[in-house]
Amino acid sequence: MTAYQHPKLSVYNLPWPTDWAQVFGRSAPLIVEIGFGNGSYLLELARQNPDCNVIGLEIASRSLEKAERKLGLNGVHNARAVFSKAEAALAHLFEPRSVREFHINYPDPWFKKRHSGRRLVQADTATYLVSRLEVGGRLHLATDIREYADMAHEVLSSAPALENCLPTPWTHTFPRLTMTKYEAKGLAEGRPGHYFLYQRTADPFAEPPATQELSMPHVVIYTPVPATEIVAAHREQQFHPTEGVHIKIRDAFLHQNGRAVLFEAEVIDPTIEQHVAIMLYPREEPDTFTVKYTTLGQPRMTAGLHYATGLLAKWVAELHPEGRILSSKIAADVG
Ligand SMILES: C[S@@+](CC[C@H](N)C(=O)[O-])C[C@H]1O[C@@H](n2cnc3c(N)ncnc32)[C@H](O)[C@@H]1O
Known part of the structure; x- marks a missing residue:
């Protein structure tokens, strides 16, 4: 097996912001999965949304390699794996109001208090997530960790221009595209998923623009x-x-x-x-x-x-x- 070296698409080589219609060769609504792991859910997102351009963001080279192989083997042309921390991609690659759906499945919990700043779902990132959603666009989040669910509820319910689509902070039963690896692991270990579904409203707020590149110093x-x-x-x-x-x-x-x-x-x-x-x-x-x-x-x-x-x-x-x-x-x- 050859070593996976340079991801084809990354926050380091894509234009800031990125013209996704050019990357995909067609203009279509964008769906973004953050931290796709083994890529099974990304593949299903692409298959079940043939009229959308699907982007997966990952930082693990092995996951990128696996997902690209999976997409290739299944002849999927409407999905791309991108090497980037989600936070960097949200700031640099996406324009405000450009994404139809975000999917975040089982984000790393970072249990230790001194590592909690590394959690994906926190106020700053939530502001970017909301800003990048189209009005009416949706954010799907799943976690098997109760503490993470409590924290996500606090962050998302107080984010600007975002409303909960569920009558409760989260639900334990939700129609899923497919079971992810960490979802199966959590269930096997007695931790059911906490599923969140939020939607962007038309309320105005101070949206961070896509951070452009400066000239060469x-x-x-x-x-x-x-x-x-x-x-x-x-x-x-x-x-x-x-x-x-x-x-x-x-x-x-x-x-x-x-x-x-x-x-x-x-x-x-x-x-x-x-x-x-x-x-x-x-x-x-x-x-x-x-x-x-x-x-x-x-x-x-x-x-x-x-x-x-x-x-x-x-x-x-x-x-x-x-x-x-x-x-x-x-x-x-x-x-
Ligand atoms: C616990 S795993 C979950 C994988 C998969 N979503 C699942 O449900 O099986 C978290 C994944 O998120 C990726 N990840 C962690 N931090 C990230 C970040 N800041 N941006 C993008 N991906 C990240 C990790 O490399 C890992 O693949």
């Missing part, structure tokens, strides 16, 4: 310090320039016969995490460098990447009293 610096000494001076650096942005410049490597420097960095924006390479390229003029991204790792230009470029350029310039920034193309609200 670009900084030119003067410094008499050669690349070899810049690498020697570097130790892991961490920055937290603004709420929700975390930058770690891990390592520095000599490149281009010792004339350039490659910095390996992790950049976390509120909506997406990236592992990127920031380069310090020598320019024709002596003792000057350009700081910019390589295409390695498919960097997407977020505010975090702009901050990282500016902070790294400043650090290099400050290594020498004569060092200075000569020009800087950094997003205005970051620079």
Whole structure:
């Protein structure tokens, strides 16, 4: 069996926002499943909704591989598996009011209190889910964990522009397309499903727009310090320039016969995490460098990447009293 390496579609290679009609080759209502696991439910969604474009979001490579094989073997053309954290996809790939249905089956419970921030169903994500639904569009959620059900009820019943379609917070019997793996596991272990069904209303609220990509940041610096000494001076650096942005410049490597420097960095924006390479390229003029991204790792230009470029350029310039920034193309609200 060949290793599954690069998902064909991902939040790192799709346009922000994505023109789904172009991806599918036809315009049709969108149905999105979040965390599709082994892909059985995704397959059924596609089969039973031939007039819809069905998108599955997953972060586990094995699940993506399995689902793509399942869809291919069954000759299903109206579904696509996408590698993305749901939170990133909701923020970057989908326009407000563009999705007919969301399906979330048995999300990871994250029992420990210190991990509860990782839960999928929480106020911020709910705002995005509602915003991306068409008016009248529906959100299906199932969980076998009572504590998760209580929390989901609290979050969903207080979300803006969302109404419960059931007379109770959830129900234990609901017509299902097919039994999912975790549903079967829960039942076998004596935990019945708690099924939720909500619908978007026409009530207006402050909807977050699809977060677009910024232009490529670009900084030119003067410094008499050669690349070899810049690498020697570097130790892991961490920055937290603004709420929700975390930058770690891990390592520095000599490149281009010792004339350039490659910095390996992790950049976390509120909506997406990236592992990127920031380069310090020598320019024709002596003792000057350009700081910019390589295409390695498919960097997407977020505010975090702009901050990282500016902070790294400043650090290099400050290594020498004569060092200075000569020009800087950094997003205005970051620079
Ligand atoms: C408990 S499993 C449930 C799988 C399947 N829905 C089922 O019912 O059998 C949760 C799934 O969600 C995926 N997942 C976890 N966090 C996610 C996120 N933030 N975005 C997308 N998928 C996620 C996991 O990789 C895993 O496949």
